[in-house]
Amino acid sequence: MRIAIIEDNTALANAIAYRMRDHGHAVDVLHDGDDADRFLTQEGADLVVLDINLPGRSGLEVLQAMRARADGTPVILLTARAETADRVAGLDKGADDYLVKPFEMDELDARIRALSRRKDLDYGAQETLGNLTFDRSNRQVLAAGQTLEIPRKELAVLECLVERRGRIVSKAHLIDFVYGVGADVGDNAIEPHVSRLRKRLADHGVGIKTARGLGYMLEVTD
Amino acid sequence: MRRASLRLRLFVVILTPLIAMAILLGFWRFTVAQQTAQELFDRSLLSTALAISRDVAVSGGDALSPTTRSLIRDVAGGEVFYHATGPGGSYVTGYAYPPTSLTALKVERNKPNVFEAVYRGEGVRVMKVTEQVTVDTLTGDTTVTVWQRLSDRNQIAVELAIRAAALIGALVATVALVVWFGVSIGLRPLLNLEEAIAVRSPDDLSQIKRTVPMEARGIVRTLNRLFSKVDASMNAHQTFISDAAHQLRNPAAAVQSMAESLRNAPSEQERERRTEELVSAARASARVTEQLLSLDRLSHPLGSDHFREADLTEVMRQVCSDVGPAVLSADIDFVVELPEGAMTVSCDPLFVSEAVKNLVDNALKHGGETLSSISVAMTSSKDSVDITVSDDGKGLVPEEAATAFGRFSQIEPSQGSGLGLAIVSSVAEQHGGTVSINRVEKGASLSVMLPRL
Numbered sequence: 195m196r197i198a199i200i201e202d203n204t205a206l207a208n209a210i211a212y213r214m215r216d217h218g219h220a221v222d223v224l225h226d227g228d229d230a231d232r233f234l235t236q237e238g239a240d241l242v243v244l245d246i247n248l249p250g251r252s253g254l255e256v257l258q259a260m261r262a263r264a265d266g267t268p269v270i271l272l273t274a275r276a277e278t279a280d281r282v283a284g285l286d287k288g289a290d291d292y293l294v295k296p297f298e299m300d301e302l303d304a305r306i307r308a309l310s311r312r313k314d315l316d317y318g319a320q321e322t323l324g325n326l327t328f329d330r331s332n333r334q335v336l337a338a339g340q341t342l343e344i345p346r347k348e349l350a351v352l353e354c355l356v357e358r359r360g361r362i363v364s365k366a367h368l369i370d371f372v373y374g375v376g377a378d379v380g381d382n383a384i385e386p387h388v389s390r391l392r393k394r395l396a397d398h399g400v401g402i403k404t405a406r407g408l409g410y411m412l413e414v415t416d
Numbered sequence: 417m418r419r420a421s422l423r424l425r426l427f428v429v430i431l432t433p434l435i436a437m438a439i440l441l442g443f444w445r446f447t448v449a450q451q452t453a454q455e456l457f458d459r460s461l462l463s464t465a466l467a468i469s470r471d472v473a474v475s476g477g478d479a480l481s482p483t484t485r486s487l488i489r490d491v492a493g494g495e496v497f498y499h500a501t502g503p504g505g506s507y508v509t510g511y512a513y514p515p516t517s518l519t520a521l522k523v524e525r526n527k528p529n530v531f532e533a534v535y536r537g538e539g540v541r542v543m544k545v546t547e548q549v550t551v552d553t554l555t556g557d558t559t560v561t562v563w564q565r566l567s568d569r570n571q572i573a574v575e576l577a578i579r580a581a582a583l584i585g586a587l588v589a590t591v592a593l594v595v596w597f598g599v600s601i602g603l604r605p606l607l608n609l610e611e612a613i614a615v616r617s618p619d620d621l622s623q624i625k626r627t628v629p630m631e632a633r634g635i636v637r638t639l640n641r642l643f644s645k646v647d648a649s650m651n652a653h654q655t656f657i658s659d660a661a662h663q664l665r666n667p668a669a670a671v672q673s674m675a676e677s678l679r680n681a682p683s684e685q686e687r688e689r690r691t692e693e694l695v696s697a698a699r700a701s702a703r704v705t706e707q708l709l710s711l712d713r714l715s716h717p718l719g720s721d722h723f724r725e726a727d728l729t730e731v732m733r734q735v736c737s738d739v740g741p742a743v744l745s746a747d748i749d750f751v752v753e754l755p756e757g758a759m760t761v762s763c764d765p766l767f768v769s770e771a772v773k774n775l776v777d778n779a780l781k782h783g784g785e786t787l788s789s790i791s792v793a794m795t796s797s798k799d800s801v802d803i804t805v806s807d808d809g810k811g812l813v814p815e816e817a818a819t820a821f822g823r824f825s826q827i828e829p830s831q832g833s834g835l836g837l838a839i840v841s842s843v844a845e846q847h848g849g850t851v852s853i854n855r856v857e858k859g860a861s862l863s864v865m866l867p868r869l
Contacts, residue, residue, distance in 0.1 A: 296702035300741075362740040364733075403744040407752035408736055411744050 195315050196220045197306075198239035200230040200256065201272065202248050206295075210243060213299055214306075217317075227251035231259055238267065240315055241306065245272045246284065254287055261288040268313045270305055272297075300360030307357055321356055324399030324414045328356050337398055347372055348391040351384070355402065355412035364409040423599040430595050431588070438584045442577065449576035454541075457569050461543040461562050462528050464488055464496050469560045472500050472508055473549045480509065494568035497535075503549065503556020514561040515542050532566065539566035605629050609636070621647040656715075659824045660708050663833050667701030703777075707835040710770050711823070714842040723847075726765040727758040728801060732794055735769040739776045746780060749789035759794075761801055761868055763847055768803075768866070771843040774836035775805035775862055781836075783809025783859075796868070804854070804863045812860035814853045821851065840864060 197214050201207040202225045211221045222239065224230040227250035234242070234256070242260075246253040257269055271284045271292040284292055290313075291305050310317040321328040327336040333349060335342040344352065354371040355363055365381055372387070373379050388410055392402040401415040467484040474481070480488075488496045499514035501507055515533035529544045542563040549558040605628055612626065623640045674694040681687035736752045743750040772792065779790045787809035795802050812820060819825050821841040826834045837851075840862070844851040847866045854861040 296699075296706065298741075360741055362737045362744075364737070405736070405740045405744060405750040405752060407754060408733070408740055408750070411741055413745060 195240035195310065195317065196222070197241050197243065198222045198224065198230070198234065199243045200224045200227075200248065200253065201243070201245040202226065203245070209299070210302065213303065217303075225249075227253065227256055231256050234260060234265065234267075235263070238265070240267065241310060241313075242267055242269045243272065243302075243306075244269050244289075247274065254284060257284065257287050257289060268309050268315070270302075270309065298360065304358050304361050307359075311357060323356065323359075323412075324395075326395070326398045326400055328352070342394075344391070344394065345387075347387050348394070351387050351391055352395075352412075355410060359412050362405050362409045362411045368410070422603060423596065426599050427592070427595050431592055434588055434591060438588050442581045442584055445580040446573065446577035449580070450570075450573040453569050453573045453576070456572075457541060457564060458530055458543065461496070461530075461541065461564060462545075464498070465528065465543050465545040465560045465562045468498050468500055468510075468562065469545055469547055469549070469558060472502065472558055472560065494565060497540075497563050499561045501559045503554050503558060505559075508558075510561075514544075515540055515563055517542070533563075535563060540564060541566055541569060606632055613639075621650070652715075656712070656823075663704050663708065663824065663835070664701075667697060667704055670697040671701055704833045704835070707774070707833055707839060710767070710839050711835055711842065714767065714839065714846060723762045723764055725760050725762055726768075728761045728763070728768070728794065729754050729757070729759045731765045731768060732772065732792070732803070735772045736776075736792055738769075739773050743776065743780060743790055748780070748783075748787060751789065751791035753791070753793040755794060755796060759796055759801065761866060763866060767843045767846065771840045771864060772803060772805070774839050775803075775864070778836045778840075778862075779805055779807040779809065779860065782812075783807050786810065787859075799868050800849070801866045801868060802863050803866070804861060806854075806856065806859060806861035808859040810860070811856075811858070812853050812862070814855055817853050820853065837862075 197219050199207050199210050199214070199221060201210070201223075204225065207223045207225065211223050214221045222233065222237070224233055225248075227248040229250070230244075230248070231251060244253045244257060248256070251259075253271065257271070260267065260269070268290045269288070271289045272295055273284070273292055274295050290309055293302060293305060307317055309315075317330070319329060319331045321330065325337060326342070329336060330353075333353070335344055335349070335352070350372040351368060354368055365384055368384050368388075369377065369379055369381070372384065388402060388404075395402065399415055401413045403411045403413055405411065464484075464487060467487055468480065471480045471484050488498065497511050497514075499507075499510040499512070515535035517531045517533055526547060527545075529546075531542050531544075533540055533542050535542075540563040542561060544559060544561045546557050546559045548555065609624070609626070609628055609632065612624070621643045623643060624636050628636050671694065674690060674697050678687060678690045678694055681690050732752075732754055736750075736754075740750050740752075776790060776792065779787070783790075787807055790805065790807045793804045793806075795804075821837050822834075823838040824834045825838075841851050844864050844866070849864060849866040851862065851864050854863055
C-alpha cells in the first residue's frame with residue numbers, strides 16, 4: 195500500500211521509510227505541514243504517519259483539514275512526550291492511533307499492521323518469521339517452500355501473534371480472536387493450543403514467550 | 417487611588433481634613449469677629465451717649481464740650497451721629513431726626529437701649545439712653561440717641577476675618593509644600609533601594625544588606641527571602657543541567673563510535689553484531705532523554721488537580737505489556753500478578769507508568785548474571801496500593817536506599833543513567849506515597865506505596 199510519512203526529523207522519517215519499503219510498501223516522505231497538506235489533497239495515500247510538531251502548519255491542522263474534506267485515510271500520530279495533552283486532541287480530531295516518541299520500530303510496525311487490518315487495507319500478503327513464511331491471504335505457513343500442517347485453532351493463534359509481533363498479546367485478546375468475541379470459553383482453554391504451537395515452531399527459529407499473568411509474545415529467536 | 421502616586425496619596429490624605437478644618441475655623445473666626453466688633457461698637461456708642469448726656473446736663477443742652485467732640489470724632493468704627501432731647505422732649509442738640517426703632521421700643525430709664533434701624537437708606541446701630549436730668553431747675557427725662565453705620569462695623573469684622581484667613585491660608589500652604597517636597601525626601605531611601613536593585617546584574621542574587629527605614633524592612637526581608645529561593649532553585653537547575661548534559665554525552669558518544677565502527681566491520685557477521693549494539697546504544701540514549709524529561713517535569717509540584725481517577729489495574733497491565741517484550745527478549749521470565757477487578761486510584765497514570773517502567777528497567781539492568789526472573793505485583797489495602805517489583809538478581813539491601821534513590825548516583829558503575837530510581841522516588845513523593853527497598857533473601861525487591869486518598 196501507499197504510505198505517506200510526514201515528519202520533519204529527516205533521520206526518523208528516513209528510518210521509517212526504509213522499514214516500510216523493506217515491507218514492500220510505496221512510501222512518500224514529506225517534511226513540512228504545508229507540503230503535506232498539498233500532497234494529501236492532490237495525491238492522497240492509503241495510510242498516513244503524521245508527526246504533530248511540523249514546520250508550516252501543525253500535524254493536527256493537517257489532520258483537521260483531511261477530515262474536513264471527508265478524507266477518511268487512517269492516520270497514526272507521532273507525538274513527543276511533552277505533547278501528552280495533544281494526544282487526546284489528536285484522537286478527538288480523528289486520528290486512528292498514536293505513538294509516543296521514542297518508540298520501537300516493531301511497535302510502529304505492529305500498529306500499522308493492526309490499523310491496516312482494521313481498515314481492510316492490503317498490508318502485504320507474506321510475512322517472514324525466522325525460517326518460516328506466513329502467507330496471510332492463503333492462511334498458511336511455509337517452511338522452505340513446503341506448507342507446514344498446522345491445525346486451524348493454532349493457525350489462528352499464530353495469526354494473532356504475528357499481527358502483534360514484538361508485543362505482548364493478552365490471553366483475553368487471543369481468546370476473542372480465536373473463538374470470537376464473547377465466546378464462553380475459560381481462560382485456560384487457549385493454553386494447550388499455544389504450547390502445541392510453540393513446540394511446532396521451535397525448530398524454525400520462532401519462539402512464543404510467556405509473560406505469566408499478562409499473555410504471550412511471538413519472537414524470532416534465530 | 418490605589419494606583420496614584422504616594423505623594424498624591426499623602427497630599428490628599430493630609431490636606432483634605434486640614435482644608436476642611438481651616439474653612440470651619442475661618443467661619444468661626446468671622447462670627448467671633450462680628451460679635452467682638454458689635455460689643456466694641458456698642459461700648460463706644462454707650463460712652464459717647466453718656467458723654468453727650470453729661471454735656472447736655474452741664475451746658476444746659478447748648479453745646480458739647482471739646483472732649484466730647486473729640487471723642488465723637490475718634491470713636492472706633494467711624495462717624496457717630498447724635499441727637500439729644502431735653503426734659504419735656506424739646507430738641508436740644510445734634511441731628512434733627514434720629515432713627516427710630518421699627519418695633520415699638522419700651523424705653524427703660526437709666527438703661528441703654530440698643531437696636532438696629534434704617535437711617536437715610538443705610539443700616540445703622542442705634543443706642544438710646546434716657547436719664548433724669550435737672551437743667552436750670554427743670555427736672556425731666558433727657559434722651560440721648562447715638563448711632564453709627566452698620567457698614568463701618570461690618571468692615572471691621574471683615575478685616576479681622578481676612579487677617580485670620582490669611583494666617584490659616586499661609587499655614588495650609590506651608591503644610592502643602594512640606595508634604596509635596598517632604599514625601600520625596602521621606603521616600604529617598606526607597607528610591608535608593610530601587611536604584612540599587614535596578615543596577616544589579618541578573619546573576620546577582622545576593623542578599624540586600626544596606627540599612628533601610630523600619631517601614632521598608634518587611635519588603636527587603638521578603639525580597640531577600642525570594643532572592644535566596646530563586647538562587648537555590650537556579651543552582652539546582654544548573655546542577656541538573658550539567659549533570660544532564662553529562663548523562664546525554666555518554667550515550668551520544670557511544671552511538672557515534674558504534675556507528676563509525678559499523679562502517680569498518682570486517683565481516684558480515686561482525687557487522688550484524690555491531691548493528692545490534694548500535695541499536696541498543698541508541699535505545700539507551702533515547703531512554704536517558706526520556707528519563708531526564710520525566711525528572712524535570714517531576715521537579716515541579718504536580719498538585720492534585722493534575723491527578724485523575726484511573727483504574728490502576730488497567731494502567732499496570734498496559735505498562736507491563738509495554739516493558740514486557742524487553743524482558744522476555746532478554747530471555748528473562750516476566751511474571752505479573754494483578755488484582756482481578758478494577759482498582760480506582762486518584763493519580764497521574766503517566767507518572768505511575770513511568771515509575772513502574774523504571775523499576776523493571778532497573779531490575780533488568782542491575783540484575784547481573786544470576787538474573788532469571790522479574791515479577792511485578794500489585795496488592796491493595798483499604799487506604800493504600802502497593803506495587804512491588806522483585807527479581808532474583810544481584811540484590812539490593814535497605815541500607816543502600818540513599819545511594820539508590822539519589823539523582824545521578826549509582827551503587828556501582830553500569831549502563832544505567834542513575835536516574836531511574838530517582839524518578840521512582842519523585843513519583844512516589846508527588847503522590848504522597850513512599851518507595852522502599854524490601855529486605856529479601858534473594859535478589860532485589862522494591863515497593864512503591866501510593867495512598868488511596
